[in-house]
Amino acid sequence: MSPLQLSGIRDLAERFDVFILDQFGVLHDGAAPYPGAVETLVRLKQAGRRTLLLSNSGKRSAPNEARLVKLGFVPGSWDHFLSSGEVAWQSLRRQLADGTGLRCLLIARDGDRSAVDGLPLTLVETGEEADIVLLSASEGDRFDLDHYRRLLKPAATRGIRCLCTNPDKIMLTSLGPRFGAGRIAELYVELGGEVTWIGKPFPEIYAAALDMLGNPDPARVVCVGDSIEHDISGGHGAGLRTGLVMTGVLETSSQAEREKLFAEHDATPDFLVRTFAW
Structure with a gap:
C-alpha cells in the first residue's frame, strides 16, 4: 500500500x-533547524501531544539536548530524549559494575568522551592495544575509510568486540553527506570482526x-x-x-x-x- x-x-497530530x-534530518541538518521545526515542536506540546526524540547519536542524551538548545530549540518543547549512546552507556555501566577496567579504542567526533565518561574504561589510541572498540561517531568529513581500516584492522584480526552506538551509514556535515559510523561498523565486519549494533x-x-x-x-x-x-x-x-x-x-x-x-x-x-x- x-x-x-x-x-x-x-495532520499527524490529529491521528496520534x-x-x-x-533529530538529524528531521528537526535540523546539524547546523541549523529546518524551517518551522522549532515552532512545530512547541505546537505539538501545546496540543497535548507527547514527544520523545530518538537519535542514533553515539553521544549520551544530555549533550544532545544541550546541542538542540544551542541550535535554537525551546527547552521543554520535548518530553524525553533517548540516544543510542545513552542506551549503550547504561548497558556498559551494568556490564562493568564489578569495576573491571578494559582498554577501549573509542572512535568518536569532535573529541567527545561522553560515551565513556564515568565508566571503568582506559582509553587507548590503537587497535593493537584495545580490549574493546566503541564506535560512537564518524569523522568521515576529515578522514577516508582507509584511515579507519588501518586503525581497526589489528582489533578485528584479534576478534576484539566492537559496539556500534550510531548505526547511521550516512551523516550530514557542513561539507555535505559523508559516511557515518554505521559504515565504519560495516568495515569492521568486512575486516573479520564482530559488531554489536545499538540504535535504530x-x-x-x-x-x-x-x-x-x-x-x-x-x-x-x-x-x-x-x-x-x-x-x-x-x-x-x-x-x-x-x-x-x-x-x-x-x-x-x-x-x-x-x-x-x-x-x-x-x-x-x-x-x-x-x-x-x-
Missing part, C-alpha cells in the same frame, strides 16, 4: 497522541523508548524520520506507525529512488510529509 501524503505535522521523532532500527532502543514513555498503546504512537533503513524499518519492527519526511538523507531523492528503498528494506512508511512543519 502506498503511503498517505499529508500536508503537515498537524505520542510522537517518536528523529534494532529492537533494544525502541523497547527502551516505549518504556520511557510508559508503554503507551502502540496504535496511538507514530515514528517520524528521514531514513527508511533506520526510522521507518525500526518503527515498523516495533509495531508502530511511521511517517517519512523528505528532508535529511532523502532531500535530493526522486519518488522512484524512495520506492526502491522501500522495497530494499521492506519498509514502506504509512505517511509522507514534506518537512517537519506544522
Whole structure:
C-alpha cells in the first residue's frame, strides 16, 4: 500500500497522541533547524501531544539536548530524549559494575568522551592495544575509510568486540553527506570482526523508548524520520506507525529512488510529509 501524503505535522497530530521523532534530518541538518521545526515542536506540546526524540547519536542524551538548545530549540518543547549512546552507556555501566577496567579504542567526533565518561574504561589510541572498540561517531568529513581500516584492522584480526552506538551509514556535515559510523561498523565486519549494533532500527532502543514513555498503546504512537533503513524499518519492527519526511538523507531523492528503498528494506512508511512543519 502506498503511503498517505499529508500536508503537515498537524495532520499527524490529529491521528496520534505520542510522537517518536528523529533529530538529524528531521528537526535540523546539524547546523541549523529546518524551517518551522522549532515552532512545530512547541505546537505539538501545546496540543497535548507527547514527544520523545530518538537519535542514533553515539553521544549520551544530555549533550544532545544541550546541542538542540544551542541550535535554537525551546527547552521543554520535548518530553524525553533517548540516544543510542545513552542506551549503550547504561548497558556498559551494568556490564562493568564489578569495576573491571578494559582498554577501549573509542572512535568518536569532535573529541567527545561522553560515551565513556564515568565508566571503568582506559582509553587507548590503537587497535593493537584495545580490549574493546566503541564506535560512537564518524569523522568521515576529515578522514577516508582507509584511515579507519588501518586503525581497526589489528582489533578485528584479534576478534576484539566492537559496539556500534550510531548505526547511521550516512551523516550530514557542513561539507555535505559523508559516511557515518554505521559504515565504519560495516568495515569492521568486512575486516573479520564482530559488531554489536545499538540504535535504530534494532529492537533494544525502541523497547527502551516505549518504556520511557510508559508503554503507551502502540496504535496511538507514530515514528517520524528521514531514513527508511533506520526510522521507518525500526518503527515498523516495533509495531508502530511511521511517517517519512523528505528532508535529511532523502532531500535530493526522486519518488522512484524512495520506492526502491522501500522495497530494499521492506519498509514502506504509512505517511509522507514534506518537512517537519506544522
